[in-house]
Each structure stands twice: as structure tokens, then as C-alpha cells.
Amino acid sequence: MAAFVSLAPAAADDSDRFSRAALLARFDADKDGQLDERERRSLREAFGGIDVPMLPDRAADYTATRLPVHVNRPALDAADNTPPDNPTSNAGATLGRVLFYDTSLSRNHTIACASCHLQRAGFSDPRRFSVGFQGGQTKRNAMGLVNLRYSNIRSHRPGFFWDERAATLEDQVLMPIQDAGEMGMTLDDLERRLAGLPYYPPLFEAAFRSPRVTRERISQALAQFLRSMTSLHSRFDRAAPAGGDYAADFNEFSEQENLGKSLFIGGPDGTLEHGCAHCHVPPTFAMTRAMNNGLALKYADPGLGALDRPPNDPFDPSNDGKFKAPSLRNVALTAPYMHDGRFATLEQVIDHYSDGVHPHENLALAFEDRDPANGAKLGLRLTAKQKAALIAFLHTLTDDTFVADARFADPFVRAGDAAKQPPTAGEKYKSLVEEFAADPQPAEFVPRFFQLAEEYAADPAAVDALVWIVTNRRYRPESTRAARMLEERHLKSERLAAACPQLARVVSPAVERLLRTATEKSPHTAVRAQASFHLAALLEEQSRLAGQLAKDPGTKPRVEQYYGKELTQHLAVLDVKKVESQREQLYAQIAKSFRDAPTRDGPMGELADKALFAIRHLSIGRQAPEIDAEDTDGVRFKLSDYRGKVVMLSFWGHW
Amino acid sequence: MYPHERSLVNRLANKPFVLLGVNSDADREKLKETLAIEQINWRSWWDDGSPNGPIQTQWQVTLRPTIHLIDAHGIIRYKNVQEAELDEAIEALIAELP
Numbered sequence: 001m002a003a004f005v006s007l008a009p010a011a012a013d014d015s016d017r018f019s020r021a022a023l024l025a026r027f028d029a030d031k032d033g034q035l036d037e038r039e040r041r042s043l044r045e046a047f048g049g050i051d052v053p054m055l056p057d058r059a060a061d062y063t064a065t066r067l068p069v070h071v072n073r074p075a076l077d078a079a080d081n082t083p084p085d086n087p088t089s090n091a092g093a094t095l096g097r098v099l100f101y102d103t104s105l106s107r108n109h110t111i112a113c114a115s116c117h118l119q120r121a122g123f124s125d126p127r128r129f130s131v132g133f134q135g136g137q138t139k140r141n142a143m144g145l146v147n148l149r150y151s152n153i154r155s156h157r158p159g160f161f162w163d164e165r166a167a168t169l170e171d172q173v174l175m176p177i178q179d180a181g182e183m184g185m186t187l188d189d190l191e192r193r194l195a196g197l198p199y200y201p202p203l204f205e206a207a208f209r210s211p212r213v214t215r216e217r218i219s220q221a222l223a224q225f226l227r228s229m230t231s232l233h234s235r236f237d238r239a240a241p242a243g244g245d246y247a248a249d250f251n252e253f254s255e256q257e258n259l260g261k262s263l264f265i266g267g268p269d270g271t272l273e274h275g276c277a278h279c280h281v282p283p284t285f286a287m288t289r290a291m292n293n294g295l296a297l298k299y300a301d302p303g304l305g306a307l308d309r310p311p312n313d314p315f316d317p318s319n320d321g322k323f324k325a326p327s328l329r330n331v332a333l334t335a336p337y338m339h340d341g342r343f344a345t346l347e348q349v350i351d352h353y354s355d356g357v358h359p360h361e362n363l364a365l366a367f368e369d370r371d372p373a374n375g376a377k378l379g380l381r382l383t384a385k386q387k388a389a390l391i392a393f394l395h396t397l398t399d400d401t402f403v404a405d406a407r408f409a410d411p412f413v414r415a416g417d418a419a420k421q422p423p424t425a426g427e428k429y430k431s432l433v434e435e436f437a438a439d440p441q442p443a444e445f446v447p448r449f450f451q452l453a454e455e456y457a458a459d460p461a462a463v464d465a466l467v468w469i470v471t472n473r474r475y476r477p478e479s480t481r482a483a484r485m486l487e488e489r490h491l492k493s494e495r496l497a498a499a500c501p502q503l504a505r506v507v508s509p510a511v512e513r514l515l516r517t518a519t520e521k522s523p524h525t526a527v528r529a530q531a532s533f534h535l536a537a538l539l540e541e542q543s544r545l546a547g548q549l550a551k552d553p554g555t556k557p558r559v560e561q562y563y564g565k566e567l568t569q570h571l572a573v574l575d576v577k578k579v580e581s582q583r584e585q586l587y588a589q590i591a592k593s594f595r596d597a598p599t600r601d602g603p604m605g606e607l608a609d610k611a612l613f614a615i616r617h618l619s620i621g622r623q624a625p626e627i628d629a630e631d632t633d634g635v636r637f638k639l640s641d642y643r644g645k646v647v648m649l650s651f652w653g654h655w
Numbered sequence: 656m657y658p659h660e661r662s663l664v665n666r667l668a669n670k671p672f673v674l675l676g677v678n679s680d681a682d683r684e685k686l687k688e689t690l691a692i693e694q695i696n697w698r699s700w701w702d703d704g705s706p707n708g709p710i711q712t713q714w715q716v717t718l719r720p721t722i723h724l725i726d727a728h729g730i731i732r733y734k735n736v737q738e739a740e741l742d743e744a745i746e747a748l749i750a751e752l753p
Contacts, residue, residue, distance in 0.1 A: 614715055620732060624725045627710055629700045632678060632686060637698070640729065645671040646748040647725040648741075650660065651716045652699075653679035653706065654689065 018199050019057045023413070040415035052199050053098045053411035059206075060407040062093035062228035070240035071232060071283050079150040079284065081157070081227075086170065088224040091206040093407075096225025098203060099218060101410045104193055106133040106183035113176065113222075114410060115422065116142040119403055122330030123229070126425060127455045128341035132181040139181075139301065141341035143326040144334035146402065147284045149227035154281070156288040162323045162339040163304045164290050173222035174215065187215040194218070231329050231402040232283070239396070246282055253396070259386070260393025267366075268380050274366055276353075276390075285328035285397060289313075291364040292321040294357035294378065295338060303339060316362045332395045333403065335458030344458040346391050347492040347523065354382040388523070425461035428452055433468065446478050453485065460495040467499045474506040475564040483510035487517050497526040501600070504534035507541045508563075509570050519586070529594035533604055536586040536611065539579050546574040580615060587611045624649075657693050663742070664696050670749050671727065675699065679706040679719065727752055 016022055027035055027043040035043065035054075044051060067073060082088065099105065100113045116130035116138075117123040125142035132138060140162050148169060151158055159167050166172035176182045177190060194200045194213045201211035208217050239252035246265050249258040265282075267274025279287055289312050290304040299305070304312065305320035312319060323339045337343040343352065357367050357378040367378045382390070402408070423431070429452060436445045449469050453462040469482035483503075487510075490496065496518055503511050515538065518531035549559055549571050560568040587608040590597075595605030617625050627639040639647070664674050676699030680686045683704065689695070702708030706719070714723075722741065724733035726748050733744045 610715065613713075618715060618731065620734060622731055624723070624729050624731050625713055627677070627700060629702070629710060632683065632690065632699050632701050634701075637700075639675070639725075642673050642675070643729055644727050645673050646727055646745060646752075648663070648672070648674045648745060649677065649723040649725060650674060651677045651679070651711060651714070651719050651721040653719050654686075 017202060018053055018055050020054050021057045023052075023054050035413060037415065040413055043413055044415040047198060050104075050197065051412045051414050053101075054413045055094060055098075055411055059090040059094055062090050062224070062407060063088055065230055065232070068232050068237035068240065069242040070237065070244045070246075072244060076150060076283070079152045081149060081151050081169065083168065083170070086220045086223060088227050089207065091203075092208075092221050092224040093228040095200075095203040095207045095221040096223070096228075097408065098199065098411055099222050100225055101412055104197060105177050105185060105190065107185050107189075108133050111183050113173075116182075117145055118422070119408055119410075120333070121335075122146060122333035122403060123408075124326075124334035126335065126459055128336050128457055129455075130182070132179075133184050134181075136181045140339045141336060144330055145226060145229055145326070146231045146329050146399075147229070147286065147327050149230060150284045151286060153284070153286060153288045158287065158289045158324055162290075162325075163307060164324050165307055169223040169226055170219045173226065174219050190218065191215060229402075229408055231399040233401050234329065234399040235396040237283075237399075240283075244283065246277070254392070256389045256392045257396055260389035260391070261396075263382070263386055263390050264393050268382060268386060274380060278366055279364060280325070280328045285331075286326070287324050290319070290322035290324040292316075292360050292362040293323075293353075294360050294363050294367060295342070295352070296321065297358045297360055299360075301340060311362075313362075318362060320362055321360055322362060328394065329397045330399055330402065332398045337458075341457070344462070344489060345492055346394055347387070350382065350387045350390055353380055354387060355379040384523070425452065425456035425459035426464075428456075429461040429464050429468075432465070442473060446473060450478075450482070453482075457489065460493060463490050463493050463495040463499060466490070467502060470506055470511060471502050475508060475562065475567060479506060480508060480510040480566070483508070483514045487514040491517060491521055492523055494524045494527060496522065497524065497530045500527075500530035500534040504538040507538050507545070508567050512538055512542075525594070526597065529590065529597035529604060532586045532590050532594065533597070533599060533608070536583045536590075539583050539586075542571060542574060543576050543579050546571040546576060580619065584612065584615045587615070657695065659738070661694060661696060663745070667745070667749075671752055672745065672749060673697075677702050677708075677710050677714075677716075679708060679711060680704065724748060 023043065024033065024035070027039045027046070029039055029042075030036075067076065086092075100117075103109045103112045103115070105112060111133045116125045116127075118125065121144070123145035128141060129137040129139070130142045143162065148160070151160070158164055160169060160172040161175075166175060174187065177185050178187065191213050200213055204213055204217060204221075205211040207221055235252070239250040240246060241248070241250070246261065250261065253261065264276045264280075266272060267276075267278075272278055277285075279291060281288065299321040302320045304322040304324075305318055307319070309319060311317065312322065325338075326334070331337075332346065335344060335346070337346070337349045343349045355377060357363070359367075359376075359378055363378070367380075432445065432448055432452065446469060449465040453465040456462050463486065466482040466486050470479045470486070473479045473482075483506075486496070500515065500518075504515060512535065515531045515535040519528055519535060522528050522531065545559070545563075549555060549568075556568065559571070563571075590604050590608040591612060595603060595608075597604040599607060601607060616622060624639065628636070630636050639649075660674060674697040676697055678686065678699040679702050680689075681704045683701065700710060702710045711717075722733075722735060722737075723731055724736065724741075724744055726732045732748060736744050
């Protein structure tokens with residue numbers, strides 16, 4: 001790290017009261033160098049029942065920026081939007097950090113900026129839409145926050161938010177606070193409230209040389225903190241050569257990453273205008289302005305188009321459907337994607353740019369020259385290999401030090417419920433399962449599992465939630481609906497591999513279709529393997545049931561009651577021979593391509609060999625395998641010795 | 656099971672029919688006693704004295720008794736039929752012969 005430089009006036013304030021050393025001296029009763037839950041509670045009581053921040057003993061360094069060799073400092077400085085009257089200082093950014101994590105900024109003390117901008121998610125929200133202070137949903141996905149300081153690119157001065165409605169970061173930071181759905185505060189109340197909290201006057205004093213809490217200073221401190229959140233330490237930064245030549249292959253990149261990089265920079269046809277970098281400009285990978293990327297022909301949310309501004313491109317009739325995406329740095333962490341979080345995964349994003357671009361009249365230039373026939377969708381027409389390479393490249397933009405950086409982490413000492421991190425989607429799923437076990441009321445829980453799947457569409461927990469519905473509500477309409485959702489939205493999830501054994505125990509047509517589609521379209525070998533193997537098992541069970549039903553049609557009412565009308569009808573018309581040949585094909589494919597894939601009973605290869613042998617040699621209508629061995633008296637004889645006679649072969653024994 | 660099998664063998668003694676066993680017992684001497692006591696009148700392969708013997712492994716048999724009916728051409732025609740159904744199936748296969 002760079003040498004420590006503090007712009008804070010030494011000892012001119014008592015923000016030291018909230019330093020780690022000062023708080024430990026007062027509250028670390030057992031002197032173990034940390035505050036346990038009991039000590040945290042006594043600290044909380046000492047401050048009148050509020051959580052207070054615990055700050056580093058010496059202000060952290062928020063001003064030094066270490067640049068990787070590929071970044072040209074004058075060019076980066078030209079992109080810097082720091083206004084002359086609000087340079088970033090360590091004390092100012094420290095105050096901004098406390099504000100960013102303080103739930104006192106929302107009307108009912110429930111929501112902080114950090115509630116919807118999670119550090120572990122690149123300061124984005126893993127939920128499709130965020131939830132405001134009264135539980136209402138926001139209209140857009142909370143974007144990742146990174147390198148907001150370097151927003152002025154190629155002489156553009158774009159605004160902030162998806163629709164660029166805030167001209168400066170100083171303007172931007174006060175808007176969510178006052179938004180009626182998000183934090184619901186007025187600035188008058190905010191000033192009054194913050195001035196009454198013990199830690200703010202000293203922090204304002206340190207940052208602004210007077211303890212007065214004003215809206216201007218709140219905005220300035222938050223903007224300073226956001227500007228300090230720079231990330232230039234990803235694998236991309238370590239690999240890119242001095243001088244910033246991004247076109248040539250990087251030595252440290254894999255072949256796939258280099259292919260992805262060349263597609264990102266130069267486009268699939270080597271035309272710079274078709275490269276992603278044309279709009280997501282390195283080294284920050286931010287956009288110069290809001291653009292239309294053809295998500296729809298008619299936008300439910302017009303984005304920049306809802307603002308009363310002239311078209312930001314003279315060739316466009318309007319600004320309808322234009323959004324400014326955040327920097328693509330850490331993009332692998334910031335799912336879901338787009339202004340409305342419509343894409344749960346990067347795969348879906350790349351699929352959109354490959355084949356799903358609508359020919360909107362404001363469409364960005366990159367797609368325009370690909371003339372559509374009658375409204376057909378446009379796109380870069382990427383191969384599966386190119387798509388995978390682009391995703392591999394995007395992963396090189398992840399900066400693990402940034403999302404673990406203590407300077408940007410929650411400074412508050414939280415006690416009791418507040419100490420709990422907001423639960424992850426996985427934790428929410430687990431607690432739902434536990435709650436249900438304690439009080440199994442499907443009518444109440446099924447909607448909650450669906451809601452979890454909607455809210456965290458990008459998280460593997462969404463798959464878990466839907467699988468729960470498929471398997472726990474088997475043969476009911478909601479099971480079918482959940483299976484359809486898995487097929488339509490989560491086909492590319494790797495999580496499906498682990499879910500296949502459970503799923504296939506539900507032998508409904510919807511699960512059959514889901515598994516069949518997964519065998520054909522999943523990008524993950526593990527998923528294709530598991531889906532193939534368990535689809536074969538599902539088909540076998542369907543055949544067995546169909547056989548029973550055919551043999552004893554009187555059982556139909558009972559079958560229908562348990563398996564539902566849809567499956568019963570399916571079984572009544574099942575072509576058992578056709579199903580057997582499908583199973584044979586599946587096992588042949590497994591025996592060829594997925595030999596080492598694991599199952600509960602060992603590697604798939606041997607099991608598939610066995611199943612193939614059973615289908616080809618042990619099923620009705622097939623030539624029986626020869627038996628050539630000794631009888632109980634030691635005399636050798638063969639099954640084929642009895643050709644010409646009807647043979648009843650009985651396997652028996654006493655044990 | 657044995658009485659039914661015995662009577663099948665006796666009843667169909669003059670027909671183109673044979674009952675063959677695959678035996679999975681561990682003790683060959685004891686088995687010979689059983690064959691005598693139970694008057695087991697059909698021939699069985701000795702499957703290496705194990706329920707995991709090579710014949711059962713190849714035929715993927717894990718439950719006993721398991722029955723396969725094989726027609727005069729060596730084609731597997733019925734599996735796991737029992738009692739009256741078994742008798743009917745055997746009759747049907749015999750009836751196919753000229």
C-alpha cells in the first residue's frame with residue numbers, strides 16, 4: 001500500500017472516541033481484543049441503544065490510487081469527475097463510509113445505502129428489485145458501484161443512475177434518501193437526526209472542520225466515499241501490458257480468455273464497432289452515455305426516455321429505452337443484469353447480444369447495420385465457444401481485493417438482530433425449509449418459495465426453491481409450474497446437476513420435459529450427464545407405471561388421485577417400445593460421453609453399460625444370453641442345449 | 656414355490672418344456688440334501704455359491720425367486736409372472752410350437 005497520508009487535522013476533533021482503541025478500552029471487558037455479543041450490548045446501552053461505528057485508529061487511506069501499468073494517468077485524470085470544491089480526503093471518505101452503512105438515513109431506521117449495495121456483490125443487489133424502507137419494491141435493479149469517480153469518458157460527461165438523471169455524484173447520493181419508496185426521508189429531518197447522533201458531529205468536524213451537519217456536507221462525504229471506491233486490481237489489470245494495448249494477446253491469459261478479450265475488443269468480425277468495448281470502454285469498462293441495447297421493441301420502463309431531454313444521439317428519434325449500464329468491472333459478481341434485472345446470468349446476457357436484440361428505432365450503432373428482415377431479432381451471432389470465451393473474459397474483471405477491502409466494509413458495531421448480516425438467498429432458502437418443517441402449511445409456503453425464486457433469480461437458491469416446489473408438491477399444478485420456470489429461466493444453471501436425482505423422482509411430463517431440454521441445451525457437462533441419467537430412470541418408472549395401469553385398468557382412479565390427471569393420461573398412451581429406445585439412446589450417450597460422472601451408486605459409465613446390457617439382452621423380445629456353467633453335480637451344460645423347448649428359468653436359493 | 660414347480664415339471668413332462676434353475680446357495684453339500692428332501696426334480700446351474708455369482712450378475716438378478724420364460728427360439732418372452740399367470744404363459748408358449 002501507498003504511504004499513509006492523513007488530511008485530517010491531528011487531534012483537532014474527538015472522533016477518536018469512536019476509534020477501535022478507544023472503544024476496546026471502554027468495552028472490551030475480557031481484554032481479548034474484540035467485542036463479543038455481551039460487550040457489544042453494553043456498548044449499545046452506553047450509547048443509548050444505538051449502534052455506533054468503530055473506526056480505524058488512524059484514518060484509512062482513501063486518496064492514494066495505485067495504477068496498474070496499462071493505465072495512463074493523464075487519461076484517467078481526464079475521466080475524473082472530482083469537483084474542485086469536493087476533493088476526497090481520508091476524513092471525508094471515512095464519514096461517507098459511516099453514512100453509507102447507517103440505517104438512520106431511512107425514515108424508520110431500517111435501510112442503509114449498503115442494504116441494497118452489498119460489498120460481496122460488487123456493491124450491487126442480488127435481488128432483481130430492491131426492497132425499500134416500507135417493504136415496497138424499487139423499479140430498477142440496484143447497480144454495482146465501482147470507479148464512479150472516472151465517469152467522464154471520451155469528453156462525455158454522463159450522469160448517474162441507469163437513466164443518467166443525476167448530473168453529479170453529489171446530486172445522486174441524496175436522491176435515494178429522499179425517494180418515497182426507498183428511504184423516505186426529508187433532508188430537514190435527516191440533518192436534525194444525524195446531528196443528534198453522538199458519532200456524527202466529531203466525524204463532520206474531522207471532515208469539514210466544523211461539527212455542523214448539513215445536507216451539502218452529507219452529499220459531499222457520501223460522494224467522496226463513492227469516489228474512493230476504485231478498482232483497478234483484477235486479473236485483467238495484472239495481465240494487461242504497459243501502454244494499454246488491449247488488442248494483442250495477454251501472456252497471462254488462457255487461450256479462452258484471450259479469445260474472449262479479442263471478441264470483447266474487436267467484435268466477432270474484427271470490426272471495432274461490433275466489439276463490446278465500443279460502448280463499455282476500457283480501462284474502466286464504463287459507458288459514455290445511456291444507450292438502447294434492444295431489450296424490447298416497446299419498453300415498459302423508457303429509462304432516459306422518461307426524462308424531458310433531447311435525444312442524446314442526433315440520429316435517434318428519441319431517448320426511449322436508453323440506459324447507462326454501470327462499469328463492467330466485477331460484473332461476474334453483480335447479477336442479475338440490466339436495469340430491471342431481467343437476466344439472471346451472464347450466459348443470458350451474452351445470449352441476448354448474440355441473438356436476442358430487438359430492432360428498436362433507438363438501437364445502438366453496434367447492431368444497427370445488421371439489417372433485420374421484418375422485425376427479426378439482431379445480434380452478434382456468436383458460437384457457443386465464443387460465448388463461453390466472452391464469459392471467461394468478463395470473469396477476469398473481478399477484483400477480489402475490492403470486495404474484501406476493509407475500507408469499504410460496514411464500520412458499525414452491531415448488537416442483537418442488527419449484528420446479523422442480511423441473510424443471503426441461500427440462508428433464506430434454508431430458513432424457509434426449516435420453517436416449513438416446523439409448520440407444514442403448503443398454502444402459505446408455496447408462494448414464499450416462488451417469491452424467493454423471483455427475488456433472487458440470479459442465485460442458485462432460486463433453483464433450490466423451485467426444485468423444492470417441484471418435489472414437495474409433486475403432481476400438483478404448482479409442481480408443473482415450478483418445473484416450467486426451471487426450464488425457461490434456469491436451464492443454464494449448474495445447480496441443476498445436483499437437483500436431477502430429486503427432480504427425476506417426480507415422473508411428471510413437466511419434469512420429463514425439463515430434463516430432456518437440459519440434456520440438449522445445458523452448457524454444463526455435469527448437468528447434461530445428470531439430466532440424461534435421471535431422465536432414463538424417470539422414463540423407466542413411467543414405463544413401469546404404464547405397464548401396471550395397462551394390466552389392471554381398475555386402478556386408474558387411484559393412479560389418477562395420486563399422480564394427477566395429466567400424468568395418468570400420459571401413461572395411458574405411453575409407447576413403451578419408443579420409451580425403451582429413448583432410454584437406450586440416453587445410456588449409449590452416457591456410456592460414450594459421461595463415464596466418470598458420479599451417481600449415488602458409483603460412476604455413471606458402468607451403470608450405463610449395465611442398463612444397456614439389460615435393454616439389449618435381458619428385456620422381453622430379446623435373445624436370452626447364453627448360460628454355460630456346471631450344474632449342482634459339477635456337470636457342465638448350456639442354456640442353448642434346450643433350444644426347441646420352452647424354458648422356464650428360475651433363479652433360486654435358500655438364504 | 657417348490658410344490659408348484661414340481662407339479663409343473665410333472666404335468667408338462669411330455670411337452671416341449673423344461674424348468675432350469677440357477678442356484679445361489681453357499682453350501683453345495685447342504686444343497687444336495689435339500690434337493691433330496693424337497694424332491695426337487697429339475698436341473699440347476701451352480702452359480703459359484705453366491706447370490707453375486709457370475710450368472711446372476713450377467714442377468715442382473717437381485718431378488719429370488721426371479722423367473723424368466725424363454726421360448727423355443729431362445730427369446731425372452733415373459734418376466735416375473737406368477738401362479739396361474741405363469742401357467743397360462745407357459746401354455747401359450749408351448750401352443751406356439753408346431
